[in-house]
Amino acid sequence: MAGPGLLLAARCSALVPSASLSRASLSPLCLAPLSSTLTTRTMRAVHVHCVRARQHHQHRSASSSTAQQPPSASRQLPHVVVLGTGWASHRFVRDIDHNKYHVTVVSPRDHMLFTPLLTSTAVGTLEHRSIIESIRATASERHFDFQQAQVTDIDFDNNKVMCQSAVYSNDEEPERFPIPYDFLVVGIGAVPNTFGVPGVKEHAFFLKEASDARDVRRRIHDCFEAASFPMKTAQEIEDLLTFVVVGGGPTGVEFAAELTDFLREDCTRLYPHIQHRPRVILLEASGAVLSAFDSSLRQYALRRLERQDCHVRLGRSVKEVKRHEVVLDNGEVINTHCIVWSTGVGPRALVKSLDERYLTENKQHIRVDRGLKIANTQNAFAYGDCARIDGYILPAVAQVAEQQGKFLADEFNRATPQREVGCDTFKFASSGMLAYLGHYGGVAKIAVPTPDDVTNVKLSGLTAWLVWRMGYLTKLGRWRNRLQVPFDWLKTMIFGRDPTKF
Ligand SMILES: Cc1cc2nc3c(=O)[nH]c(=O)nc-3n(C[C@H](O)[C@H](O)[C@H](O)COP(=O)(O)OP(=O)(O)OC[C@H]3O[C@@H](n4cnc5c(N)ncnc54)[C@H](O)[C@@H]3O)c2cc1C
Numbered sequence: 001m002a003g004p005g006l007l008l009a010a011r012c013s014a015l016v017p018s019a020s021l022s023r024a025s026l027s028p029l030c031l032a033p034l035s036s037t038l039t040t041r042t043m044r045a046v047h048v049h050c051v052r053a054r055q056h057h058q059h060r061s062a063s064s065s066t067a068q069q070p071p072s073a074s075r076q077l078p079h080v081v082v083l084g085t086g087w088a089s090h091r092f093v094r095d096i097d098h099n100k101y102h103v104t105v106v107s108p109r110d111h112m113l114f115t116p117l118l119t120s121t122a123v124g125t126l127e128h129r130s131i132i133e134s135i136r137a138t139a140s141e142r143h144f145d146f147q148q149a150q151v152t153d154i155d156f157d158n159n160k161v162m163c164q165s166a167v168y169s170n171d172e173e174p175e176r177f178p179i180p181y182d183f184l185v186v187g188i189g190a191v192p193n194t195f196g197v198p199g200v201k202e203h204a205f206f207l208k209e210a211s212d213a214r215d216v217r218r219r220i221h222d223c224f225e226a227a228s229f230p231m232k233t234a235q236e237i238e239d240l241l242t243f244v245v246v247g248g249g250p251t252g253v254e255f256a257a258e259l260t261d262f263l264r265e266d267c268t269r270l271y272p273h274i275q276h277r278p279r280v281i282l283l284e285a286s287g288a289v290l291s292a293f294d295s296s297l298r299q300y301a302l303r304r305l306e307r308q309d310c311h312v313r314l315g316r317s318v319k320e321v322k323r324h325e326v327v328l329d330n331g332e333v334i335n336t337h338c339i340v341w342s343t344g345v346g347p348r349a350l351v352k353s354l355d356e357r358y359l360t361e362n363k364q365h366i367r368v369d370r371g372l373k374i375a376n377t378q379n380a381f382a383y384g385d386c387a388r389i390d391g392y393i394l395p396a397v398a399q400v401a402e403q404q405g406k407f408l409a410d411e412f413n414r415a416t417p418q419r420e421v422g423c424d425t426f427k428f429a430s431s432g433m434l435a436y437l438g439h440y441g442g443v444a445k446i447a448v449p450t451p452d453d454v455t456n457v458k459l460s461g462l463t464a465w466l467v468w469r470m471g472y473l474t475k476l477g478r479w480r481n482r483l484q485v486p487f488d489w490l491k492t493m494i495f496g497r498d499p500t501k502f
């Protein structure tokens with residue numbers, strides 16, 4: 001594999017074809033977006049950077065004539081660096097015209113994760129690999145470059161990002177390297193919000209990444225196996241089989257529902273010797289679960305969860321999490337060995353590290369205009385959970401992120417010397433909301449377009465569950481996933497969930 005220095009140099013020699021950067025030496029395609037967005041100062045900075053990188057490349061080439069080059073590096077196209085492989089960036093790199101731009105994706109995660117089905121993988125209804133899409137596979141099909149690294153710093157003035165390897169390195173320190181860009185697109189998402197509650201980071205599980213779901217699944221397994229040991233007291237077994245979910249939003253509710261399915265459908269079969277009945281406790285600080293839904297659907301969801309043997313505790317917030325305890329605001333202590341925390345999202349370290357010129361007033365998001373351009377920049381854009389549009393607040397959901405990815409890719413594709421990227425305005429069109437409630441039931445609010453407007457149709461029970469399953473099935477990007485997911489559902493229905501741990 002080519003080292004980062006070589007990759008960078010190869011890209012720069014594509015971007016700067018001669019030793020002295022002259023506009024006439026660039027291809028018309030390259031010149032158009034550059035001339036419309038880059039100032040003379042930033043062009044000079046890119047030039048100096050690229051000349052140095054090319055010298056480094058020549059040095060490396062001399063010592064290693066067999067080194068490989070990335071496929072698109074030789075093309076003289078504007079370089080778009082895309083951060084993240086989530087909903088927004090995945091849609092962006094699928095839709096942008098790769099004949100018009102040389103795209104490099106940088107992300108510590110080498111896959112796109114279909115988050116709406118993550119809770120199903122946490123109990124084994126679905127397998128982890130069924131809901132992820134390889135970015136390498138997409139990169140080879142669409143012809144873009146991918147670097148598995150995280151960006152630790154963005155230098156908006158000099159048009160470059162600083163990266164740190166997210167893969168194995170034989171050095172003690174992870175490899176670090178810069179990547180210059182003509183355009184930057186930031187889609188780094190967000191992190192779980194702990195609201196500063198002590199002990200959450202140390203003792204609770206989150207449900208954000210595929211690895212989180214795997215950890216939760218392993219812990220559930222461990223709790224049941226530990227509860228099977230011969231010398232366990234009744235109290236120890238009760239503690240091991242008490243599962244606490246914090247947060248009554250869609251993720252918390254869906255995980256609690258999946259867990260009750262697993263306990264009802266599989267645990268009696270797998271652990272017939274355990275007499276104690278497992279408990280699922282769902283804690284929600286406000287007065288309702290699924291607060292984004294209408295009151296009638298919220299009430300339905302509450303009744304349904306209770307019927308599923310999920311103990312919903314409304315108006316109860318968590319004061320502290322200890323190794324095997326959850327301490328509530330009223331002083332009550334719940335003994336447990338499995339706490340899943342799902343109370344919304346907050347900014348990533350990279351967002352917090354940016355200068356306040358680029359951030360919203362509360363410093364929680366990157367500030368963008370309606371064309372998704374980052375405040376006080378000319379050639380940098382942001383979308384998805386990490387961004388907030390001035391005066392147009394949208395929920396942090398996949399629908400918004402994906403539509404923004406599509407919008408921005410269209411903007412890049414339509415750009416000409418006369419038309420800058422981001423001069424159109426983004427408008428969100430909600431297609432509704434769905435939540436799974438367990439045992440073939442759910443709630444849904446579906447937006448149905450009418451000749452004049454949009455009408456919301458409310459569904460509950462089996463119909464909502466069917467819509468939930470069909471809706472997500474059609475949303476899965478690759479045929480591989482569209483086959484794997486129903487296959488997993490069928491397998492679970494016939495044979496039950498696979499309880500093994502490895
Ligand atoms: C369990 C769960 C269920 C959900 N269910 C739904 C649902 O049913 N419907 C819905 O609409 N929404 C749902 N959401 C919300 C939805 O997943 C998010 O809104 C969406 O993922 C946001 O997309 P994004 O592209 O902004 O960020 P993400 O999808 O979070 O992607 C961020 C990407 O940036 C990368 N990254 C992070 N840091 C760096 C860095 N420093 N440098 C480079 N790359 C970086 C990450 O590795 C990742 O690839 C759910 C979320 C979760 C966790």
